[in-house]
Amino acid sequence: MDESWDNLNVQLDSNISKSIKQLGFKHMTPVQAATIPRFLQNKDVAVEAVTGSGKTLAFIIPLLQMLLKRDTPLKKNEIGGLILTPTRELAIQIDEVLNQFLSHVTQFTSCLFIGGLDVTQMIEKFKTQGCNIIIATPGRMEDLFQRKHDGFNLPASVKALEVLVLDEADRLLEMGFETSINMILSHLPKQRRTGLFSATQTDEVENLIRAGLRNPLRITVKEKKNTVNQLVPKTPALLQNYYMIVEADEKMNQLISFLRKHKKNKILVFFSTCASVDYFKKIIEQFVQNTTVFHIHGKLKQKRVKVIEKLRNADNGILVCTDLMARGIDIPDIDWVVQFDPPSSSRAFVHRCGRTARIGNKGNALVMLLPAEETYISFLKINQRTPMVEMLVDEKAANIVPKVKKFTKRDRALYESGMKAFVSFIQFYGKHECSMIFKTKELNIGKLATGYALLRLPKMPELKGKVIDNFTEEDIEPDSIMYKDKIREKKRQEEIRKIQSGEIVKKTRNFRTKAWSDQKVRKEKRKENRERRARKKKRKQEEMSQGDLDELDDDMKLFKKFRKGKVSKEDLNKEIDATLEKGEGVK
Missing domain, CATH: 3.40.50.300 (P-loop containing nucleotide triphosphate hydrolases)
Structure with missing residues (x-):
């Protein structure tokens, strides 16, 4: 059952409590109840919770509380909190939630550093209005660390950093931001609190935990079982x-x-x-x-x-x-x-x-x-x-x-x-x-x-070479199909006229005209890429235990028998249930 905010065993600042009430958050979700008190005890946290579980408040509230409890108040351009997130849409969403709190906790200002916004305007806003909390995508943040403008020096501004949050950490790594994150971490002070929030734990996330967190407290929040024998799903309970x-x-x-x-x-x-x-x-x-x-x-x-x-x-x-x-x-x-x-x-x-x-x-x-x-x-x-x-x-x-x-x-x-x-x-x-x-x-x-x-x-x-059944081509010449957009069609007709008159040559994918040496280089590069992918695939396969492979092989054999009619659906479900019960017993 979700807990009341009044039962939180940490005293929150009155302005934060006021924000929580005015925003209509009557009860804490399990991830909030498990994370907020521990994050506020000056512990690094690595949190795994299902999607849609309320992770955003689980890091915004501790971040604000820790900044309010600083011995020395933050200056105009001192950055006390940094939230890294994989996409601009998610960054904007977090910024909206944060600003609802900042309407009451008025001593702090925030900046949104994401792609799609004018960099010059971002820097100018930072210089004139100040910034204590940054919400950013890794690529944009890395870019701004390398920029030096009059009155703008991001590496100097983050020396006062109290809290780093890595939101959707598994996706940050899936999207190839590992190099950017490592570069950003190199600029941040070691004496900080770090929260890593993720829906799934992968080997890459585990490596990031070891690199960016100090003796982290691991918090895993699962959906509750409805009955004694029911499995805990990875999707939301409702x-x-x-x-x-x-x-x-x-x-x-x-x-x-x-x-x-x-x-x-x-x-x-x-x-x-x-x-x-x-x-x-x-x-x-x-x-x-x-x-x-x-x-x-x-x-x-x-x-x-x-x-x-x-x-x-x-x-x-x-x-x-x-x-x-x-x-x-x-x-x-x-x-x-x-x-x-x-x-x-x-x-x-x-x-x-x-x-x-x-x-x-x-x-x-x-x-x-x-x-x-x-x-x-x-x-x-x-x-x-x-x-x-x-x-x-x-x-x-x-x-x-x-x-x-x-x-x-x-x-x-x-x-x-x-x-x-x-x-x-x-x-x-x-x-x-x-x-x-x-x-x-x-x-x-x-x-x-x-x-x-x-x-x-x-x-x-x-x-190529396939016999295609169940499809009948329409009796129409593709070139006769015109664009509904008259301007676009006029442009196409002009291009056709120029091709027919010889003014331009129709673009074709004729690789034979390329130099043999160029083809050889491309061929070698493709070969290297194939071999690299094969090595990567082999490493992944080796990471699976033999028991997992045998179990997966048995499952696939069972599925094939079912599709060929050799096993009934009832027998298939019995085998699946038996496998699941065995898995739960091991846990």
């Missing part, structure tokens, strides 16, 4: 997980049918690639009326913050996104998370689901899988201890594919967008971490192309 088994050529129809039924809700729809987000956003806008459709992916640098803010303030809406939105971002009242494409890993599955059912609220999540991917449900049950309930397909779902094709014939932009989405998905699928379940060779390419409403198949190496 989250209901569903799965739908659907053929590739029906997937788009089922998605639109689902969104039409739930258009009064707030929904996140996850896709694997930026191209898929761009394509399906256009389709959803066309076929799901009377709701607002937003989209976010890594290539939309400047618009992302505005999109998140609009969705936060909306009563309902659909956000089409990539895994950029899977971690840390808190949008209130998300009713459904829909995973149209399989997540890149089981951890990504948990993080996606964690966008709903946050901090004690209820929520729902649906993952849409192809028939060949059904064993992923059993895999999640073992690997992530995530129970799933099947949602049947809507037999009355309208077939919108012919209508999408009709629109595609009238707009070249939609035609090109669909081709890019299809190609990017095939490439993503071939690199899936769970390759024993998600096999490119088992994809029904024809049905997949039909489900993407393609007019014809693209030319790509993955399709």
